[in-house]
Amino acid sequence: MSIKGVVAFEKKGSLKYILHEMKPRGKMLTPFNIISIPIIILGLVILVIRFVKGLGAVTNLSQDYPWGFWIGFDVVTGVAFAAGAYIITFVVYVMRVEKYHSIAKITVLNGFLAYVFYAGALILDLGKPWNIVNPIIGNSFGYNSVLFLVAWHFLLYMMAQLIEFFPVTAEWLGWKKVKRFMSTLTLGAVIFGITLSLLHQSGLGALFMMAKPKIHPLWYSEFIPLLFLTSSIPAGLSMIIFESTISHRVFRDIIDHNSHTPFEDIIIGLGKGAAISLFIYYFFKAIIFIHGRHWSLITDWWGVWYFIEVFGFVLLPCIMYANGVKSRNLGLIRSAAVITMIGIIINRLNISVITFNWNTPVKYFPSWMEIVVTLMIIFIEIWVLRWVVTRMNVFNYEDSH
Amino acid sequence: MNRRNFLKAIGAGLFSFSDEEAAAGTKNIKKEFIGVLTDTTRCIGCRSCEIACGKTHNLLVPDVEKDNALEKERSTSERQRTVVNRYKTEKGIFYVKKQCMHCWQPACSSACLTNAMLKTREGPIIWRSNMCMGCRFCMVSCPFNIPKFEYNKWNPNIVKCDMCWDRLQAGKQPACVEACPTGALIFGMKKDLMEIARTRIYRYPHKYVHQIYGENEVGGTGWLYLAAVPFEQLGFRTDLGNLPYPEYTKEFLYAVPAVILVVPPLLYGLSLLTENDKEDKL
Numbered sequence: 001m002s003i004k005g006v007v008a009f010e011k012k013g014s015l016k017y018i019l020h021e022m023k024p025r026g027k028m029l030t031p032f033n034i035i036s037i038p039i040i041i042l043g044l045v046i047l048v049i050r051f052v053k054g055l056g057a058v059t060n061l062s063q064d065y066p067w068g069f070w071i072g073f074d075v076v077t078g079v080a081f082a083a084g085a086y087i088i089t090f091v092v093y094v095m096r097v098e099k100y101h102s103i104a105k106i107t108v109l110n111g112f113l114a115y116v117f118y119a120g121a122l123i124l125d126l127g128k129p130w131n132i133v134n135p136i137i138g139n140s141f142g143y144n145s146v147l148f149l150v151a152w153h154f155l156l157y158m159m160a161q162l163i164e165f166f167p168v169t170a171e172w173l174g175w176k177k178v179k180r181f182m183s184t185l186t187l188g189a190v191i192f193g194i195t196l197s198l199l200h201q202s203g204l205g206a207l208f209m210m211a212k213p214k215i216h217p218l219w220y221s222e223f224i225p226l227l228f229l230t231s232s233i234p235a236g237l238s239m240i241i242f243e244s245t246i247s248h249r250v251f252r253d254i255i256d257h258n259s260h261t262p263f264e265d266i267i268i269g270l271g272k273g274a275a276i277s278l279f280i281y282y283f284f285k286a287i288i289f290i291h292g293r294h295w296s297l298i299t300d301w302w303g304v305w306y307f308i309e310v311f312g313f314v315l316l317p318c319i320m321y322a323n324g325v326k327s328r329n330l331g332l333i334r335s336a337a338v339i340t341m342i343g344i345i346i347n348r349l350n351i352s353v354i355t356f357n358w359n360t361p362v363k364y365f366p367s368w369m370e371i372v373v374t375l376m377i378i379f380i381e382i383w384v385l386r387w388v389v390t391r392m393n394v395f396n397y398e399d400s401h
Numbered sequence: 402m403n404r405r406n407f408l409k410a411i412g413a414g415l416f417s418f419s420d421e422e423a424a425a426g427t428k429n430i431k432k433e434f435i436g437v438l439t440d441t442t443r444c445i446g447c448r449s450c451e452i453a454c455g456k457t458h459n460l461l462v463p464d465v466e467k468d469n470a471l472e473k474e475r476s477t478s479e480r481q482r483t484v485v486n487r488y489k490t491e492k493g494i495f496y497v498k499k500q501c502m503h504c505w506q507p508a509c510s511s512a513c514l515t516n517a518m519l520k521t522r523e524g525p526i527i528w529r530s531n532m533c534m535g536c537r538f539c540m541v542s543c544p545f546n547i548p549k550f551e552y553n554k555w556n557p558n559i560v561k562c563d564m565c566w567d568r569l570q571a572g573k574q575p576a577c578v579e580a581c582p583t584g585a586l587i588f589g590m591k592k593d594l595m596e597i598a599r600t601r602i603y604r605y606p607h608k609y610v611h612q613i614y615g616e617n618e619v620g621g622t623g624w625l626y627l628a629a630v631p632f633e634q635l636g637f638r639t640d641l642g643n644l645p646y647p648e649y650t651k652e653f654l655y656a657v658p659a660v661i662l663v664v665p666p667l668l669y670g671l672s673l674l675t676e677n678d679k680e681d682k683l
Contacts, residue, residue, distance in 0.1 A: 063550065147512065187669075206653040210508045212544075212649060
């Protein structure tokens with residue numbers, strides 16, 4: 001926090017300080033702003049149309065495709081990418097590996113915002129969003145529903161992440177006692193958060209268990225929940241590598257370069273984790289394929305597509321990660337991260353959209369408006385993230401101690 | 402029991418149990434579900450059921466004389482809870498009415514996180530607008546693709562057959578059953594319908610295929626079908642299996658309490674093990 005900020009805070013009280021901090025800083029005409037602002041405005045216009053005229057006015061959803069890009073990409077894929085938070089908090093706060101302590105705060109922040117925006121995107125897809133209170137306040141609990149579980153876990157996990165991140169916010173506001181108190185809750189929130197993550201990462205896969213007659217048998221398996229959970233680990237780690245590479249360029253002025261561990265070592269460590277978890281995921285995929293006796297299914301284009309996913313986007317990045325770690329080649333690790341992320345997108349979309357209704361002639365492709373709204377969500381999230389990291393002490397490791 | 406008494410009995414049952422939660426466990430609850438038997442060999446494709454359904458539920462009332470709807474295979478829609486399709490088979494032309502199957506253990510209601518989609522004690526699956534949040538998980542889960550969604554409304558509803566729940570409570574039959582001129586539809590207790598269906602197969606073994614669709618499919622359904630030709634030829638999916646669909650998520654849901662109980666102590670124990678002697682504040 002800047003000296004000026006502290007003075008402003010102590011003189012005027014926190015509300016005025018917050019208002020003071022709300023003001024935008026830095027150049028307005030950056031390439032990112034020039035691209036994102038029109039898309040955000042366009043997205044908001046589309047959302048107005050969506051809430052006035054119904055989902056059919058802006059999406060290509062149909063009676064055969066009740067879930068499309070907003071669920072398949074924003075929610076199902078977005079939450080997989082947000083898995084980094086539970087992995088890093090496990091490593092840092094439970095296993096106490098100090099090496100990754102410097103990225104813990106930014107990862108938790110990223111995870112929290114990802115849940116708020118991508119899991120929150122679920123609301124846009126609801127036909128009657130005002131009834132979302134029903135499964136929350138308890139006048140109508142559908143205990144048997146996987147979605148009930150997932151929705152509750154999203155909510156509770158967001159709270160856990162808020163508790164994990166709150167010391168940073170308290171520090172920004174200068175609330176020293178609050179910060180000390182909230183810090184004592186961190187371990188509890190972390191343990192609670194990891195448990196919830198294990199369940200809802202797999203729960204997102206369990207959502208598709210009853211769609212058995214609709215999903216291609218190469219992708220449908222009773223182990224979808226396990227596959228979703230396992231693949232969330234490389235997804236989360238790759239996202240951290242990808243995201244930190246960008247933020248180290250964009251925010252290089254505010255990142256503490258004196259942290260205990262060189263940034264390079266952190267990336268290599270994450271790459272190692274990604275290589276191992278990708279191999280486990282690949283191993284599960286192979287076992288399910290062989291046990292399911294799926295050889296007869298690979299004779300058509302679906303089979304080719306399946307092998308592209310498994311070899312091109314699971315095994316290949318696994319090998320790239322392993323080689324990158326061995327030769328300390330950061331470029332190779334970063335390429336592997338990007339390929340893994342594409343692979344996760346392909347996998348989640350394969351289950352939720354692409355192979356859904358594979359046996360019927362109807363097809364679905366997202367409308368341009370669905371894509372604009374998705375981009376809008378991503379851009380707003382980045383705006384909020386940028387606002388937080390330029391004001392709160394997210395990157396600087398030493399001061400938070 | 403004649404039909405009037407039978408209906409009266411059902412009506413009385415429906416009234417006294419109309420508040421499902423309050424009634425739970427208080428009275429001797431009937432375990433038998435009600436349903437409808439469709440004998441596709443008796444259906445003449447007049448689509449009176451479609452008209453009656455549309456009128457009863459303020460949905461599309463088709464102009465059966467002119468719309469040529471039988472020319473192609475249709476599905477139920479957000480404007481029609483039931484449709485009749487025509488199939489050309491090895492034994493000639495048959496008509497099949499399509500609507501919600503009212504499964505005994507329905508995927509849709511186990512998918513519903515608000516209990517808006519409710520399997521009533523009497524058997525019909527009803528949908529309640531004030532609880533639904535419009536997530537369409539029921540549509541994803543239904544093996545028969547029956548629930549439909551009003552995509553072009555700001556306050557959309559799920560549209561699907563509820564076996565004319567309001568009419569049942571008034572002691573009447575479903576509108577489609579009442580409207581059927583040939584007796585192709587029979588309303589009653591599932592066990593009675595099964596007897597009728599079996600009797601017909603025994604008496605006319607060459608007329609019917611020896612299968613009652615809905616007896617075991619997806620764990621049994623409230624709506625049953627008799628046919629003269631294998632059901633694949635009549636647009637039915639015969640690859641859905643006999644396991645009730647909620648079973649597919651059961652293992653996962655059973656694992657949840659175990660994970661909640663086991664993982665946190667495990668993680669806490671791990672964190673104690675890794676604690677440094679130096680008081681290392683988190």
